[in-house]
Amino acid sequence: MPTVRTADIETYFERRGDGPPVVFVHGAVLDHSQWDAQVEALADEYTTVAYDVRGHGRTGGSARERYSVDLFAEDLAALVDALDLDRPVVCGLSTGGCIAQVYAARYPERVSGLVLADTFTPALFDRREWLQRSVLLRATVPPVRLVGYERVERVLVWLHERLHGEGVSGDYERIEGLRATGPKMATEEFAKVIRAVAAFHETSVDLSAITAPTLVLYGEHEPPFVRRHAATLGAELPDVTVRVVPGAGHASNLDDPAFFTDAVRHLLVRAFPDDAPERARGGGIG
Numbered sequence: 001m002p003t004v005r006t007a008d009i010e011t012y013f014e015r016r017g018d019g020p021p022v023v024f025v026h027g028a029v030l031d032h033s034q035w036d037a038q039v040e041a042l043a044d045e046y047t048t049v050a051y052d053v054r055g056h057g058r059t060g061g062s063a064r065e066r067y068s069v070d071l072f073a074e075d076l077a078a079l080v081d082a083l084d085l086d087r088p089v090v091c092g093l094s095t096g097g098c099i100a101q102v103y104a105a106r107y108p109e110r111v112s113g114l115v116l117a118d119t120f121t122p123a124l125f126d127r128r129e130w131l132q133r134s135v136l137l138r139a140t141v142p143p144v145r146l147v148g149y150e151r152v153e154r155v156l157v158w159l160h161e162r163l164h165g166e167g168v169s170g171d172y173e174r175i176e177g178l179r180a181t182g183p184k185m186a187t188e189e190f191a192k193v194i195r196a197v198a199a200f201h202e203t204s205v206d207l208s209a210i211t212a213p214t215l216v217l218y219g220e221h222e223p224p225f226v227r228r229h230a231a232t233l234g235a236e237l238p239d240v241t242v243r244v245v246p247g248a249g250h251a252s253n254l255d256d257p258a259f260f261t262d263a264v265r266h267l268l269v270r271a272f273p274d275d276a277p278e279r280a281r282g283g284g285i286g
Contacts, residue, residue: 001058006078012058013051013079017043020112020272021088022264024050025076025096027118027251028193030175031057031182034093037257038264046268049088051079053099055189057182067196069095069203073102080110089271091115091264093253095197102203104210113271114210115264117217118250120229122201129225130201137198141191148187150179174254207236214240215267219248219255226250241267 003010014032016039024035032050039048052059054075055067064071076099080088089112092100097119104111124130144152185193214237218230234242243263248255 003059004079004082006075006082008064009054009059009062009075011051011054011075011079013049013083014039015083016048017046019046020268020275021047021049021085022268023076023080023085023088023090024048025090025092025099026050026053026056027094027096028197029056029185029190030178033057033178033182034251034254035091038091038253038261041257041261042265042268047085049079049083049085053096055193056185060183061186061189061192064192067192069098069102069196069200072099072196073106076100076103077107077110087112089113089115089268091117092119093117094119094250095193098197098200098203101205101207101210104212104214105205105207108209108211111210111212113212113267114214115217115267116214116233117260118219118222118226118252120200120226121207121232122203122205123229123232124201125225125228132223132225134198134201137194141194144190145187150176175251207233208238211238213267213270215263216240216242217245217252217260217263218242219245219250219252221247221249223250 001012002014003012012032022042024032024038026032026034031052035050039050042048053072055061076090087110090100090103092098092115094117097116100114100116101119101121104114120133124133140152214233216230216233216237218226230242234240245252245256245259253260
C-alpha cells in the first residue's frame with residue numbers, strides 16, 4: 001500500500017502517469033477514488049496524484065484531538081514535498097477546494113495552477129449560510145454517533161433537495177457506491193473532520209495572493225450559497241475562469257466527468273504551456 005510520511009501520519013496516495021504533476025484533493029467523507037475518472041483520463045499526459053486526506057480512507061485517523069482546514073493544507077504541503085512534486089496544479093472539490101485555497105494562498109510560488117470545484121471561501125454571507133455551514137454541520141455529530149453517517153447524510157440529502165430542488169446533490173447513488181468500496185470512516189474521525197469544515201469561516205485566506213491560473217467550477221444545481229462563493233472567487237482571484245457544469249450537483253466531477261475533465265485539461269494547458277500536449281491546444285470546452 002503506497003504511503004508517505006506527512007507530519008504525524010502515513011498518507012495513502014495513488015500516483016500514475018508521467019509528465020507535469022496534478023494533485024487531486026477529495027471532498028469530506030469520501031476518498032481518493034472520487035477522482036478515478038479524471039485520473040484515468042489525464043494519466044497518459046500528466047503525473048496524477050490522488051490521496052486520502054487525514055481522517056479518510058486508507059490514510060485513516062490520528063491521535064490529534066482537533067482537525068482544521070489549515071492542518072489539512074499543511075498535510076498537503078508535506079505530501080507535495082515528500083513526493084518531490086515540482087509546482088503541481090492542485091484540484092480540490094468541496095472541502096478539498098477549501099484545502100486547495102489555503103495551500104495556494106499560503107504557498108503561491110509552489111503551485112502552477114488551481115482548480116476549485118463546488119467549494120466555498122471562509123466568508124459567511126448571511127445568517128442562513130451560517131446556519132447551514134456551521135450550526136447544521138456540527139449538529140450532525142450526535143446522531144452520527146447513534147446511527148452512522150450514512151443514514152444521517154441520506155436525511156440531509158433529502159432536506160437539501162426539499163430546500164433547493166432536485167439535483168442539488170447530484171448522483172448521490174454514485175457517492176454511496178464509492179463509499180461502499182472503501183474503508184469505513186471512524187465516527188470520531190467524522191466528528192473531527194466535520195468540525196474542521198464547520199470552522200472554516202475562522203480561517204484567513206488571502207485570495208489576492210493566488211496568482212496562478214485558476215479554474216472555478218460549480219454544478220448547475222448547486223445551492224445558492226455555493227454559486228455565490230463561485231462569483232466571489234471569480235471577482236477576487238487575479239487570474240480566474242468560472243464555468244458552470246451543466247446538469248451537475250455538488251459533486252460535479254462525478255455528475256458530468258467528461259465536461260469536468262475537459263475543463264481541467266484546458267486549465268492544465270495554461271498552467272504548463274511548455275509541456276502542453278499538442279493535441280490539447282486546439283478546440284474549446286464542449
